Amino acid sequence: MELATFLIQLLNSVQYGLLLFLISSGLTLVFGIMGIINVAHGSFYMLGAYLAWSLTQSFGNFWLALLLAVPITVLLALTLEWLVIRYLYTRDLLYQVLLTYGLILMFEEIRSILWGDDVRGVSIPAALDASIRLTDTLSYPVYRLAISGLCLLVAASMYGLIQKTRIGMTIRAGSVNREMVQSLGIDVTMLYRLVFALGVTLAALAGMIAAPVSSVFPGMGNQVLIVCFVVVVIGGMGSVKGALIASLLIGLVDTFGKVLHVEVAGVHLLPELASMSVYLLMAAILLWRPEGLFGKRG
Amino acid sequence: MSPITHDRPPVRRALAAAAALSLLGFINAAPVLAQQPKLKIGMMLPYTGTFAPLGVAIENGFRLGLQEQGGKLGGREVEIVKVDDESDPAKATENINRLVSRDKVDVVLGTVHSGVAAAMVRVTRESGTLQIIPNAGFAPVAGPLCSPNIFRTSFSNWQSGYAMGVEMARRGKVKSVATIAWRYAAGEEAVKGFKDGFTRGGGQITRELWLPFPTVEFQALLTEIGAARPDATYAFFAGAGAAKFLKDYDQAGLRRTIPLVGPGFLTDGILEATSGAAEGVETTLHYGDGIDTPRNNAFRLAYAKTFKLQPDGYAVAGYDSASLLAIGMKAAGGDINRRKELYAAMEGATIDSPRGQWKMSPAHNPIQDHYLRKVIGNENRVVSVAVKALDDDPTMIAACRMGK
Missing domain, CATH: 3.40.50.2300 (Response regulator)
Structure with missing residues (x-):
């Protein structure tokens, strides 16, 4: 591999890794801090993408669509938390999986009724619809770089929120000992409601941002759900830093797994190996550190 | 064709039995048949x-x-x-x-x-x-x-791939091609067809790139294509995946430097979702716009x-x-x-x-003409006939034991 190609592939891995982080950061919050296994996380990603598509259709402006879609998802998340999720905090993991799986089925049906089953495309907003020339054959789309920038921004603000603010401190305390925090006079119920809303909004936001590059289609959320869980497991429960590093690791392994040419006795081992590489990485890390890279030792 | 005689359908036997019974006066099947x-x-x-x-x-x-x-x-x-x-x-x-x-x-x-x-x-x-x-x-x-x-x-998936292979080889200036496809039956068959047609005409496949179906993270493989600099790219995708691929290929700047070709499914029914990113892409299929x-x-x-x-x-x-x-x-x-x-x-x-x-x-399977089509606006316009009266993959014809 030439040096230039290698560097571009490195850029590809970082870009993919950051997008993964954006999608899975919400899951890390809800799964890691609240201890809720939300398998409907992917559905919120899909919902965000469809919202971005339909609002862009109606208003003709992607940014305006984003501006409207975010409050819609926040409201939806708060309602859902109040309706169903809050009954899960004291329940067994099985109940959480069953209930959120039910949510997946509901959201798919609602999506089908509201928006149909067709493949949709969202145009890249005009301001970012350009490419930077890298070699004589290759260019890099500006929009993808903008996504990476946004992902870094989200990572930084999440770190700031959780490590440096008072709310972050109570969130962390609540994740360790819910009863103690409550008995100190902190409204844990409201705290959890906010965390859940934040998690859902992050997933939906990822769907909105990714819509122009990934196209919008039924079942798109379930495709990303599994890799999101891999990110959270590798990074360690509840660690935002872990999720970031795990995302970047997966980006690297997936990208180079796809392009490296491994041939044994004339038989290509790839891409069979490429589709497995991410899970091999997860297995190896779990063998070495069962609690994940930055998880709390149990 | 001989197998039909020993491959007697059960319906026929049932009818024969019914006829025999009706002769004996048990049931009267004749009016039912006449109706x-x-x-x-x-x-x-x-x-x-x-x-x-x-x-x-x-x-x-x-x-x-x-x-x-x-x-x-x-x-x-x-x-x-x-x-x-x-x-x-x-x-x-x-x-x-x-x-x-x-x-x-x-x-x-x-x-x-x-x-x-x-x-x-x-x-x-x-x-x-x-x-x-x-x-x-x-x-x-x-x-x-x-x-x-x-x-x-x-x-058959092979047919449209083969037609494009022949068309590319005929052009002479296209000597090397990279293929990229989903690894499942249809993708593999189309790529095999392309390879058969293209290499028979003296062309060479320089890179074969595959993705698991139906994943759509193309960026790393597009970089590979850009680095390998083939004379053209042959791609097999369909539906949502095809729409995303066409957009990604365009945004990576490859559409202008390395021509993209494929089977008709690459551009059928999704052109409106690609907002112009597929303009000029050539495909082969048994049908198109403007025949x-x-x-x-x-x-x-x-x-x-x-x-x-x-x-x-x-x-x-x-x-x-x-x-x-x-x-x-x-x-x-x-x-x-x-x-x-x-x-x-x-x-x-x-x-x-x-x-x-x-x-x-x-x-x-149909023995049929395959057309070369080019994306112009939201149409797959027929340009010429790539291969006339094309039959199926010879290995499949040989594998069919019917009537042999």
Whole structure:
């Protein structure tokens, strides 16, 4: 591999890794801090993408669509938390999986009724619809770089929120000992409601941002759900830093797994190996550190 | 064709038994036979999901063809039973069994998805029900899995790949090509076809890139293509994946430096979602926009009038399925159980299709012209004929043991 190609592939891995982080950061919050296994996380990603598509259709402006879609998802998340999720905090993991799986089925049906089953495309907003020339054959789309920038921004603000603010401190305390925090006079119920809303909004936001590059289609959320869980497991429960590093690791392994040419006795081992590489990485890390890279030792 | 004599369908035996019983005065079967009950056609097509528009187009085409036959096939009225196959292979066996065993249809029309078609073929090979496949290009259907009662009116995945391979090699200036496709049956068959046509003409495949179906993270592989600098890229994707691929290829700056070609599915039905990113992409298929023949113009006009929609290649395959069935039923005098006459007529049939005349091969796959098409605006405009009267993959023809 030439040096230039290698560097571009490195850029590809970082870009993919950051997008993964954006999608899975919400899951890390809800799964890691609240201890809720939300398998409907992917559905919120899909919902965000469809919202971005339909609002862009109606208003003709992607940014305006984003501006409207975010409050819609926040409201939806708060309602859902109040309706169903809050009954899960004291329940067994099985109940959480069953209930959120039910949510997946509901959201798919609602999506089908509201928006149909067709493949949709969202145009890249005009301001970012350009490419930077890298070699004589290759260019890099500006929009993808903008996504990476946004992902870094989200990572930084999440770190700031959780490590440096008072709310972050109570969130962390609540994740360790819910009863103690409550008995100190902190409204844990409201705290959890906010965390859940934040998690859902992050997933939906990822769907909105990714819509122009990934196209919008039924079942798109379930495709990303599994890799999101891999990110959270590798990074360690509840660690935002872990999720970031795990995302970047997966980006690297997936990208180079796809392009490296491994041939044994004339038989290509790839891409069979490429589709497995991410899970091999997860297995190896779990063998070495069962609690994940930055998880709390149990 | 010999196998029919020893492959006697159970229906026939039942009728023979019924006739014998009626002679003995137990039941009176004669009036029932004389009444000529309606010919029951089971349509097993996708009516929901990504492929729903394709299922509707096929049904529309079939209904138009039927209407042009005066609504009758071999003098018999037709009754249509519909099943939504959801393009779900997991539900395919149950769905086809329902049509064959419970509804007892005489003919099955279906389907789009190759995995579902494979499951259907397993059942109809057993039951002996006549099956017409109006889309799924899954190769073994006209190869090792071929059967006297199974016919295809669309294409094999290999055919369109091969046509593009021949076209690229003919140009002389294209010497090296990188291929990129989903690794599943259809993708592998299309790439094999392209390779067969291109390398036979002296071309060379420099990189073969694969992705697991249906993932759409193309960026790393596009970088590889840019670095390998082939003279052209051959890509097999369809539906949502194709739309994303065309956009990514364009945004990576590759569309202007390394021409992109593929089978017709790469650009069919999704051009509006690509917002111009596919302009100039060349594909090969048995149908396209702007085939200026009286036959095609008349078909397009009738279709547009009846359904208020423009027809596509899927509608044509549905339409041709009706023509093929009409030819068979006419030869059999309206009696679906005269299998020998029915199949002999269908097998040798020449179909006067909107796509141009084509002939059913001995392995039951169309021998047909493949067109070179170019994306102009939202159309796949036909430029020329890439290969005339193209038969299927020789290895599949050899693997079909029917009549040998």
